[in-house]
Amino acid sequence: MELPRGKSYIRLDQINQEDIDNLISRVNSCSWRQTYHIQPVSGLLNDPNGFCFYKGEYHLYYQWHPLGPFHGLKYWYHTKSTDLVNWENVGIAIKPDEYFDSHGAYSGSAVEHEGKLYLLYTGNTRDEHLVRRPYLCIALMDDEGNIIKSKKSVLDKVPDGYTEHFRDPKLWKVEDRYYAVIGAQRTDKTGCVCLLSSSDLLEWNFEGELATNLDNFGFMWECPDYFEMDGKGILVFSPQGLEAEGDFYQNIYQAGYVLGDKINLENRQLTHGDFVELDRGFDFYAPHTMNDPTGRRLMVAWMGLPEIEYPSDINGWANCLTIPRELSLRDEKIIQQPIPELQSLRKDKVEAQDELVDEKKSYEGFSGVTYELICEFEPGDALEYGIEFRVSEEEQTVIKFDATQGKVILDRTSSGKVIGSKHGTKRKCRIDGDVYKLQLFVDSSSVEIFVNDGEEAFTARIFPDIRSQDIRFFALGGRAAFKAVKWEY
Numbered sequence: 501m502e503l504p505r506g507k508s509y510i511r512l513d514q515i516n517q518e519d520i521d522n523l524i525s526r527v528n529s530c531s532w533r534q535t536y537h538i539q540p541v542s543g544l545l546n547d548p549n550g551f552c553f554y555k556g557e558y559h560l561y562y563q564w565h566p567l568g569p570f571h572g573l574k575y576w577y578h579t580k581s582t583d584l585v586n587w588e589n590v591g592i593a594i595k596p597d598e599y600f601d602s603h604g605a606y607s608g609s610a611v612e613h614e615g616k617l618y619l620l621y622t623g624n625t626r627d628e629h630l631v632r633r634p635y636l637c638i639a640l641m642d643d644e645g646n647i648i649k650s651k652k653s654v655l656d657k658v659p660d661g662y663t664e665h666f667r668d669p670k671l672w673k674v675e676d677r678y679y680a681v682i683g684a685q686r687t688d689k690t691g692c693v694c695l696l697s698s699s700d701l702l703e704w705n706f707e708g709e710l711a712t713n714l715d716n717f718g719f720m721w722e723c724p725d726y727f728e729m730d731g732k733g734i735l736v737f738s739p740q741g742l743e744a745e746g747d748f749y750q751n752i753y754q755a756g757y758v759l760g761d762k763i764n765l766e767n768r769q770l771t772h773g774d775f776v777e778l779d780r781g782f783d784f785y786a787p788h789t790m791n792d793p794t795g796r797r798l799m800v801a802w803m804g805l806p807e808i809e810y811p812s813d814i815n816g817w818a819n820c821l822t823i824p825r826e827l828s829l830r831d832e833k834i835i836q837q838p839i840p841e842l843q844s845l846r847k848d849k850v851e852a853q854d855e856l857v858d859e860k861k862s863y864e865g866f867s868g869v870t871y872e873l874i875c876e877f878e879p880g881d882a883l884e885y886g887i888e889f890r891v892s893e894e895e896q897t898v899i900k901f902d903a904t905q906g907k908v909i910l911d912r913t914s915s916g917k918v919i920g921s922k923h924g925t926k927r928k929c930r931i932d933g934d935v936y937k938l939q940l941f942v943d944s945s946s947v948e949i950f951v952n953d954g955e956e957a958f959t960a961r962i963f964p965d966i967r968s969q970d971i972r973f974f975a976l977g978g979r980a981a982f983k984a985v986k987w988e989y
């Protein structure tokens with residue numbers, strides 16, 4: 501059978517090897533292939549799944565459609581690492597080959613229990629009229645990496661009051677009981693989260709809906725995640741269907757969190773503050789966290805969004821994951837910082853220091869395609885200051901602080917090939933005070949920017965020409981001083 505060209509549920513084993521090899525060589529010839537981000541060998545990647553530490557290694561799975569850059573039949577793909585930086589492609593973890601996951605092994609999470617890794621995931625099925633019916637499924641991985649799927653689903657029926665959009669269980673343990681939050685849509689087409697519990701991960705009990713104060717907040721909440729930090733309870737989720745509001749909710753779908761008291765499991769209640777977006781850039785969805793052996797809360801996300809086409813599609817692949825970020829709380833707000841392990845990627849280093857007065861300047865050695873750049877600013881009276889990168893005559897991506905508006909602005913209007921321009925080409929975010937630090941992680945087709953040590957993060961795919969490599973620093977309408985260091989990656 502030939503490679504499918506549009507959405508279909510064709511399995512990998514129905515395709516001949518030659519077609520797959522041709523697809524992979526097309527993918528590998530793409531100049532936008534990433535160098536230090538997790539990306540699919542072919543086809544499309546979406547949500548991170550089952551992020552965990554098991555038997556001395558980090559494991560990170562993701563949603564994968566191997567046969568092309570669209571949302572076809574989904575597998576779980578398995579990667580692992582000892583340092584969170586160098587990831588080994590292990591291969592397929594969960595194949596959608598049973599009646600209860602026949603139309604996709606959808607998102608889920610992992611937890612260790614009695615020496616084995618339990619993967620709790622969503623089995624997606626559709627009948628002959630394409631009516632969707634989700635199941636909750638279990639697979640077990642042993643310490644040699646063998647994965648066995650349970651022959652039965654652990655929840656066969658969507659509970660009354662909810663539609664077929666009932667998926668993405670995220671596990672955690674409290675004393676000797678396991679809990680899972682699961683994304684749901686009520687029959688009145690509003691999104692919410694439900695709670696399940698189990699003593700052995702095999703028999704599950706539907707506890708009911710988690711009460712929040714967001715009763716009418718989008719039509720579906722995907723990929724929920726619950727965890728606690730500094731005595732607070734945090735619910736992360738990806739709501740769909742929010743209208744843009746000023747600088748907020750600019751992407752097709754959102755990803756963020758609410759923070760409050762610890763979850764009350766008895767009466768299934770979360771009292772909390774406002775919904776806060778986790779990232780203020782363009783391409784960030786379905787974040788997924790884990791608690792690592794040193795007690796850190798680590799997060800990765802899909803660096804992409806549903807229903808958006810990407811320029812790499814023509815080369816037979818789409819999307820990647822973000823770098824792992826460590827979460828902490830500052831004034832009851834989540835702070836995101838790149839994990840220090842990434843410093844092992846640092847190679848050639850260049851530095852520059854200057855005072856800019858209404859000008860734009862470039863410096864010896866400041867150019868490239870894959871690098872980390874830290875720039876500390878001493879703001880003067882400049883109206884705006886910032887950095888242009890992946891620059892050529894025609895192209896540039898800009899991150900700047902606009903002092904008049906008090907906003908950080910990421911501008912990909914001229915970044916290269918256009919992505920989802922219907923949703924705008926600039927993202928803005930108000931911050932308290934000035935921008936004193938920008939940290940950029942640039943890969944062949946992406947940038948992740950941490951503002952003021954993780955107070956805000958901006959993530960974006962960019963698709964510049966390979967020759968667009970310059971970096972320029974600027975201060976306009978006044979002066980600003982800066983000190984920058986860049987490491988080749």
Ligand code: FRU
Pocket residue numbers: 546547563574606607608622667668722723786806
């Ligand atoms: C989110 C999502 C999940 C689902 C998965 C399917 O991006 O739609 O809700 O489980 O992707 O790939």
